[in-house]
Amino acid sequence: MNKNDIQSAIETAHAKFAGCTDGANASYIPELAKVPSTLFGIAVVTKDGEVFSTGDADTPFAIESISKAFNLALVMDQIGSKTLREKIGADPTGEPFNSVLALVAHGGRPLNPLVNAGAMATVSLVAGENGEAVWANIMKRFAAFAGHPLKINDDVYASESATNSHNKGIAWLLDSAGYFYNQPDMIVDLYTRMCSLNITVKDLAVMGASYANGGVNPLTHEPAVQRENIAEILAELTMSGLYDSTGDWLYRTGLPAKSGVGGGIVTIVPNRMAIAAFSPPLDKYGNSVRAENALIDIIETLGLNPLKS
Ligand code: GLN
Numbered sequence: 001m002n003k004n005d006i007q008s009a010i011e012t013a014h015a016k017f018a019g020c021t022d023g024a025n026a027s028y029i030p031e032l033a034k035v036p037s038t039l040f041g042i043a044v045v046t047k048d049g050e051v052f053s054t055g056d057a058d059t060p061f062a063i064e065s066i067s068k069a070f071n072l073a074l075v076m077d078q079i080g081s082k083t084l085r086e087k088i089g090a091d092p093t094g095e096p097f098n099s100v101l102a103l104v105a106h107g108g109r110p111l112n113p114l115v116n117a118g119a120m121a122t123v124s125l126v127a128g129e130n131g132e133a134v135w136a137n138i139m140k141r142f143a144a145f146a147g148h149p150l151k152i153n154d155d156v157y158a159s160e161s162a163t164n165s166h167n168k169g170i171a172w173l174l175d176s177a178g179y180f181y182n183q184p185d186m187i188v189d190l191y192t193r194m195c196s197l198n199i200t201v202k203d204l205a206v207m208g209a210s211y212a213n214g215g216v217n218p219l220t221h222e223p224a225v226q227r228e229n230i231a232e233i234l235a236e237l238t239m240s241g242l243y244d245s246t247g248d249w250l251y252r253t254g255l256p257a258k259s260g261v262g263g264g265i266v267t268i269v270p271n272r273m274a275i276a277a278f279s280p281p282l283d284k285y286g287n288s289v290r291a292e293n294a295l296i297d298i299i300e301t302l303g304l305n306p307l308k309s
Contacts, residue, residue, distance in 0.1 A: 018055070
């Protein structure tokens with residue numbers, strides 16, 4: 001595979017799915033409903049630091065649930081994969097990302113760090129003597145992954161803060177079951193801030209690329225995550241990265257990925273590259289329709305499914 005193959009694969013996928021009008025912007029966070037639905041960008045960053053992009057690759061959007069894949073690195077590095085698995089888990093819930101049913105059915109255990117319950121429990125494990133210290137740790141880690149500090153989208157943060165009573169309920173349920181490790185209201189606020197961080201699809205591909213490059217950011221050459229934790233993090237993404245449609249995704253790609261209701265999806269091709277796509281309209285599971293279709297197409301074109309021989 002050469003550079004032209006990658007650029008041509010992303011441009012072909014962009015052209016193929018730009019006209020697709022399936023799906024709708026997330027509306028349970030009112031601000032996300034206002035983002036132009038036609039935005040569509042794709043980017044690739046290889047482990048050697050080569051960057052490819054097409055479409056709206058420099059437009060900022062809210063990272064939302066994709067943040068869970070990077071905060072997981074911070075906590076995994078801090079407490080180790082064994083403890084993370086004991087405290088949070090490593091199994092799919094089979095339920096939507098914000099399910100209370102999944103929690104109740106498992107004695108209050110969140111099951112994995114990529115659903116809202118497990119992600120908030122993971123934020124509650126971030127070290128720091130107060131909220132601002134925890135936040136500083138999160139921001140530092142995200143800057144290492146992106147190669148520069150990220151900024152909050154203030155409108156999305158305000159909008160999500162005004163409408164996140166469901167997440168507050170989940171956090172308090174976790175707390176009552178003994179699966180929360182810091183003050184619930186404070187942690188929900190920090191989780192909401194984290195989900196409101198703005199990224200571009202290029203940032204997202206850079207962030208994913210550290211997972212394809214032994215934990216080192218291939219553009220800045222700074223460490224982003226300990227190499228020894230990458231396999232476990234990618235195992236979590238493989239099981240649950242696209243919520244309760246992860247099986248459908250895996251069937252077609254064989255790769256770990258993470259989506260967010262802001263319309264972004266990033267997939268990691270171990271030891272090779274990360275591919276990111278962004279477009280706001282979502283399917284019923286909360287995954288971007290254009291982004292998912294484009295990624296599947298690119299993976300197929302470039303022959304990147306590791307399960308295919
Ligand atoms: N911040 C969003 C929430 O907690 C993230 C959900 C998502 O992207 N799936 O609902």
